[in-house]
Amino acid sequence: MSALLYPLRLPYICRLLLLCVMALAPSVQADELSAQPAPIRFLLTFDDGPSGSGFANPTAQVLDVLARNNQQVGIKAIFFVQTRANRSGATELGKALLQREHDEGHILAFHTATTSHANHRFLDAAELELALSNGCADLQMYTGSAPKLIRPPFWNYDARTFAAYQAHGLHLLLTDLSANDGKIWGINFSLNKRRNMLQHLRLLRERWRKDELPVVDGNTPVVVTFHDLNRYSASVLEDYLEILLDVARELEMPTASKAFYDDRDELERAALARSIRDPDSKPTLPGFWSWLWQSSN
Template sequence: MQREIGEGHLLGFHTATPHHANHRFLNPEIFEQSLNDGIADIVSIQGSAPKLVRPPFWNYDKRTFAAYQQHGMHILLTDLSANDGKIYGFKASLRRRSNMLHLLTDVRERIAAGELPAVDGNIPVVVTFHDINSYTADHMAEYLQILMDCARAVQLPTATKPFYDDKAALERAALARSIRDSAQVVRLPGFWNWLWE
């Protein structure tokens, strides 16, 4: 994380639990301690508390939502997932391109329906990669090229500068895309909505 801060990245909170535990299933004391520990770690590295959280497994409820809010964090989910999570030993997705095409088609429809907000003249689209996955880290340029190729294929225009390189602009965009209410209906990629319904 220190390297990422040194390279100009913005740190958000994901988890500070052993084994990537689902926050909803933690008892309140352990959950609160994990938030305090993780936030303290991030403060020690970047000098400020994180404003963004992506709950493990995209899963939260009213209790965890309220706890994140009490710590000044806003939930940021995703529009596209590379499906590259390092779960059960799988490190790469054989469906990278078809997955991105499918998800970007959905994003294009959501943009056309006015569901995604514009920020600083552009509509930010949130894409999730697991950069701790060694395959993803080694192939990040390829993943980003696939993302741009698929955006063109589904006729989804991109900004002149398609990826954020300014931390303040990134944070504004991410906060605009964050979940405002624990009852807000969200659309997650893949099977995640089905799993948590």
């Protein structure tokens, strides 16, 4: 009798299993949604400034665009500055711009405190210590507090310089995306602005998808680098802001409701979270710098 009824029960068993699967579906979808990486937020940085030029000053233009543009008004950035460079922070105009950067809510961070763009690895221990002491004192004069961030010239550091940075409370920040605009004189324009940013962000997307990047205040900070001594970069900065948003859309990387940082404290927390913790790590650097420094070590 039971053997005869078994085929009749089979459809009911299948229907019951289907109902169980449908009941579980919303929770599965919720788990998938929660696994979506945190939205990205672009953290803008500028190297080598401020410009001491009285002609079409690029640093001043950068500050004007960050304050007023068609993408997001009041953007805050990190300026890795040269406090004692002859054509930069040592000039009267350069000093005024350093103060303006701080007063407008940006972060002043350490780049150099020598008269030129000196590679820290090529300084002996006494020269490096003097440069770090002078630079930290210079920045504290403008901001009222010791700097927390450093980006070494030419992106170059080793275990010795890294230890020296740490001794001064400085956290090393590199970059994810770069305009590759470090050349100030000669041919300093770019015909592939969008393609370059798209390529860099595409490489970062794999780490973002795997949740390998830190999440800060609910967002994934993505570090972008320009040079505010470059007049071309300053003149097309608003175009770059649009390009960043455009390539994020193309790569299906949702941005935060405010795609760029507009608060100094939030900006600093994000930068510290993205700083390098291990001096032996070999992050990918923009352009040919990774090949150059790794081959020279």
